[in-house]
Amino acid sequence: MSNTDDIRQIAFNRIKDDDFDVDYIDDEIVFHTDIRELPIDKDSPVQTDMLTIVVCSRGKLSVELNAVEYTIRRNEVLVCLPNSVINNCMISPDFDGAVLCMSQRGILEQIPENDILSKALYFAKNPIICVNEDDLHIIDLYGTLIMSKVRMKRKPYYKESIVSIVKAALYDLLAYVEGKPDYCGHGMVRQREVLFKKFLELLSTTRIKPRNTSWYAARLCVTPKYLSTVCKQVSGKTAHAWINEFVSIDIRYWLKSTDKSVKEIADMLEFPSISFFGKYCRAHFGISPTKYRKQLRNIPAGNDRQSK
16 A cells, blocks of 8 residues: 555646746745645645745744644744645634745755755754744845845846845855754764765655665665664764654654554554554554554544544
8 A cells, every 4th residue: 555645745846837826936946925825735735845944924824744733923934844744734814924945956056965964954853943033024025025026027147136035045044053052063074974864865755664774774885784873973863763763753644644544554654563563653652553643633532433
């Protein structure tokens, strides 16, 4: 059974090719001041291949990102990394803000690879950034500047000038992360950094994730021991710990957001048996998959109808 049946895939090219009515779009960037008009259905999970940044200037937006609920309000920015699963998007009537989407090629062209990796690790754990009034004012000015360029008669270097504005905004965002006390992005050795980046890419793009390090090591042409050592040195966690974290995200999504039975989920994720799946859930969540599903859905303990 494929796990692509329930998650709608939205590629960056689809937004461009389907000619969505957005404020600005080119081969790498989408900018729009009304997130409601983007192809995200609040009742249907979607997975995108792009970086998505949502800025809230007023109201609030709630969303499930990789089966974890987040809410942003005024002065907050939500960063959704490529290959994230987005679900249950709820936008308040008074919401005001903007959304920036960037293709993976666009990210690589505008931001040094060294910065991409270290910041991606941070955003994976901390997708919400709270900015002060001055920072929000600067962000709003970037948006105003883009919209002013869009409304003007096109001149030579039109695209280049807008890309430069977006690049400046991205660097301000990265600079804000640099100042966070829990950010540790320096001192990475380049070869190890590249290997770790490839490992995370392989993990995030593999639909059914094997739970052994050797599978990933073989595809990266290194030994399992070396891969785990590099992961530990770069991120502080072993390769096995990263694998379990990504598998846990998948399990959390399927238990919370679908009506598949526990057995169906165990089979789909290629656990050898439902018993083994139960042991895995107890080891990583502290409770059985059935109880964890109830907990995720806030179902009272006596109600079993949706948890089987």
